[in-house]
Amino acid sequence: MEIRLIKNCCVLILAVFMIIFTLNMAHASKPVDGDSEEAPGRKLAKQAVKDSGRWTTIDHTKIDALNQDFTSGEEVTQACISCHSEAATQFHKTIHWTWLASGDKKDMRYGKAGYSVNNYCISANAMEDKGCLSCHPSWNKKGVEGEVNCLKCHNSSGYNFNEAFSDIQSFLEDGDPETNEIADELQQEVKEAVSKVNFPTRKNCGDCHFTGGGGDGVKHGDLDTSLTKPNRMLDVHMGTDGKDFSCTRCHTTVDHNIAGRIYTNPAVETRKSLIEDDLAPKITCVSCHSAEPHKNDSKMNDHTDVVSCQACHIPKYARVNPTKMSWDWTKAGKMKDGKPYVEKGPYGKPTYKSIKGEFTWDKNVVPEYFWFNGSLTSTTADDVIDPSEIIKVSHPVGDQRDPEARIFPFKIHRGKQPYDKVNKKLVAPLLSGKNGYWTTFDMDDAIVRGNKTLGIPYSGEYDYVETTYAFPITHMVAPKENAVNCTECHVRENSRLASLSGIYLPGRDKNNLLDSLGWITVLGALFGVMLHGLGRFFTRNGKED
Amino acid sequence: MIKKAIATIAVLLFSFITVSFAFAAEGPAGNKRKGKYTYRKVCKACFEAGQTDSASPKVSPSDKKMAEWKNIFESRNFESFGCDEQWEALTDKQILDIYSYFYNFAADSPTPATCK
Numbered sequence: 001m002e003i004r005l006i007k008n009c010c011v012l013i014l015a016v017f018m019i020i021f022t023l024n025m026a027h028a029s030k031p032v033d034g035d036s037e038e039a040p041g042r043k044l045a046k047q048a049v050k051d052s053g054r055w056t057t058i059d060h061t062k063i064d065a066l067n068q069d070f071t072s073g074e075e076v077t078q079a080c081i082s083c084h085s086e087a088a089t090q091f092h093k094t095i096h097w098t099w100l101a102s103g104d105k106k107d108m109r110y111g112k113a114g115y116s117v118n119n120y121c122i123s124a125n126a127m128e129d130k131g132c133l134s135c136h137p138s139w140n141k142k143g144v145e146g147e148v149n150c151l152k153c154h155n156s157s158g159y160n161f162n163e164a165f166s167d168i169q170s171f172l173e174d175g176d177p178e179t180n181e182i183a184d185e186l187q188q189e190v191k192e193a194v195s196k197v198n199f200p201t202r203k204n205c206g207d208c209h210f211t212g213g214g215g216d217g218v219k220h221g222d223l224d225t226s227l228t229k230p231n232r233m234l235d236v237h238m239g240t241d242g243k244d245f246s247c248t249r250c251h252t253t254v255d256h257n258i259a260g261r262i263y264t265n266p267a268v269e270t271r272k273s274l275i276e277d278d279l280a281p282k283i284t285c286v287s288c289h290s291a292e293p294h295k296n297d298s299k300m301n302d303h304t305d306v307v308s309c310q311a312c313h314i315p316k317y318a319r320v321n322p323t324k325m326s327w328d329w330t331k332a333g334k335m336k337d338g339k340p341y342v343e344k345g346p347y348g349k350p351t352y353k354s355i356k357g358e359f360t361w362d363k364n365v366v367p368e369y370f371w372f373n374g375s376l377t378s379t380t381a382d383d384v385i386d387p388s389e390i391i392k393v394s395h396p397v398g399d400q401r402d403p404e405a406r407i408f409p410f411k412i413h414r415g416k417q418p419y420d421k422v423n424k425k426l427v428a429p430l431l432s433g434k435n436g437y438w439t440t441f442d443m444d445d446a447i448v449r450g451n452k453t454l455g456i457p458y459s460g461e462y463d464y465v466e467t468t469y470a471f472p473i474t475h476m477v478a479p480k481e482n483a484v485n486c487t488e489c490h491v492r493e494n495s496r497l498a499s500l501s502g503i504y505l506p507g508r509d510k511n512n513l514l515d516s517l518g519w520i521t522v523l524g525a526l527f528g529v530m531l532h533g534l535g536r537f538f539t540r541n542g543k544e545d
Numbered sequence: 546m547i548k549k550a551i552a553t554i555a556v557l558l559f560s561f562i563t564v565s566f567a568f569a570a571e572g573p574a575g576n577k578r579k580g581k582y583t584y585r586k587v588c589k590a591c592f593e594a595g596q597t598d599s600a601s602p603k604v605s606p607s608d609k610k611m612a613e614w615k616n617i618f619e620s621r622n623f624e625s626f627g628c629d630e631q632w633e634a635l636t637d638k639q640i641l642d643i644y645s646y647f648y649n650f651a652a653d654s655p656t657p658a659t660c661k
């Protein structure tokens with residue numbers, strides 16, 4: 001009787017203890033406040049960008065050097081460097097100025113001003129194609145021969161300074177009192193606009209980077225004018241209703257060198273968090289979010305050594321504006337009534353232009369995935385190609401054995417572009433200007449002139465070859481609730497990673513031996529548990545000690 | 546009498562040639578730069594008079610082709626621009642300047658322009 005009482009007490013205590021323990025566990029699993037259950041990577045990133053308010057010690061409207069009647073852009077630059085004495089010298093050494101990947105100005109291998117080509121407008125012809133120079137940060141499209149246009153990146157007015165200076169000079173020269181009066185008004189406008197100096201905004205960077213390749217969203221897929229004022233759903237970092245990052249918040253800058261990938265070179269040599277190195281550029285996700293960004297018990301952390309953050313957190317690109325997906329130069333040159341014409345298709349975008357050929361566009365595009373260690377291969381106008389294959393003008397480097405490589409999302413732009421049939425090299429036709437293809441519609445002549453600007457011989461015979469150009473997708477980071485689901489990759493049919501070979505991906509792949517071993521283990525465990533239970537049931541259950 | 550007739554014919558011929566040149570196929574002979582700012586002033590005055598929501602011009606040269614601008618300006622039908630009072634106050638010379646601006650920067654010109 002006494003034993004039974006003790007036993008009952010023990011059972012009761014155990015039951016109470018279990019109830020308390022269970023209730024505690026249940027409460028603990030609910031986030032009490034925003035931070036208690038926050039993923040470490042998110043918490044670290046919030047700390048890294050805590051002080052987001054930018055401040056300045058200068059009001060440029062009070063600077064005498066800027067309160068003058070400017071008649072040219074060069075005069076504005078002189079006013080800037082009268083205080084910022086080293087700015088232009090620093091800037092002259094950057095790729096934004098030289099358009100060459102190498103610091104050595106004689107090394108023309110990679111860069112817009114070098115032998116690099118793409119499958120859009122193909123080449124900038126060593127800055128001889130003046131059409132491209134509207135994006136060079138010099139005054140009056142003079143390229144490296146001109147003065148730095150500081151206002152291109154450091155002015156928020158949106159004022160067309162080049163047009164204003166051209167008009168001012170013309171009006172001052174023509175001696176007409178009426179136009180002189182207009183010139184005075186223009187100079188006043190210029191003065192007001194010049195003083196609106198700022199750190200580079202998304203608009204400043206986007207004026208070139210959102211419209212590269214000749215129009216909005218043409219090139220990158222993850223960079224277009226929708227990012228000028230994005231919401232959080234489009235980009236959690238840049239969203240004006242979220243963190244409202246400018247580009248330079250991640251593309252940090254030293255001596256006017258802006259962090260980021262430069263042609264074949266990766267943006268950073270190694271992934272470092274700011275805890276490891278507080279002066280590391282914030283260019284990678286790891287910089288702020290660390291290498292284990294998810295909650296401690298999350299399976300997601302087991303993925304970060306092989307899957308890039310972008311692969312899951314950018315489920316689709318071109319989510320607001322369409323992006324160009326292909327460009328066929330073989331169709332260029334058709335005329336209607338003897339004149340060049342334009343045809344528009346879905347999204348209101350041109351699908352045919354006599355001067356350029358045929359295009360396709362797409363929106364909400366699922367990326368293609370490749371192993372990527374941060375470097376890209378690049379086929380230049382000086383490299384020998386095999387025209388029987390699709391030429392990878394730009395393609396990610398890396399494989400599953402590379403410890404720096406991750407599975408990474410890409411936009412692949414497909415094209416057909418001209419090449420030299422004899423020398424077996426991609427060619428660089430000159431497009432704009434009175435002698436360019438867009439005026440003459442003579443491709444052979446355009447190649448002669450274009451290749452001459454690069455100093456690359458042309459045999460006189462050309463044909464077209466299929467090409468691809470890969471763009472890493474790294475902007476347009478969606479909110480976490482919109483990230484890619486596990487079953488979009490770990491699935492037999494239509495896996496996002498269907499084309500990625502050389503790895504065994506559970507769910508996507510099937511191996512009879514491995515699957516059999518797995519089932520044997522599961523069934524064996526079940527059988528063992530059942531056997532154990534039955535053993536207890538038949539040998540001890542209901543028996544008194 | 547013959548002298549007067551010759552003089553009249555000469556004047557008529559001169560006027561005809563002048564007008565023809567002004568509206569020739571190469572485009573009107575006004576001052577296109579001046580026309581741009583005159584047009585902007587029209588838009589600004591229109592906005593200040595409360596007739597438009599913005600001082601920025603709502604019509605740009607790149608909105609139409611050269612032939613279309615030719616029809617509009619030769620027929621002097623400025624209805625699509627709005628701002629009737631301001632257009633009526635312009636001199637022939639000012640209208641010619643604006644015409645030159647729109648014609649030379651039309652959608653099918655070498656340098657289509659948007660007026661801001």
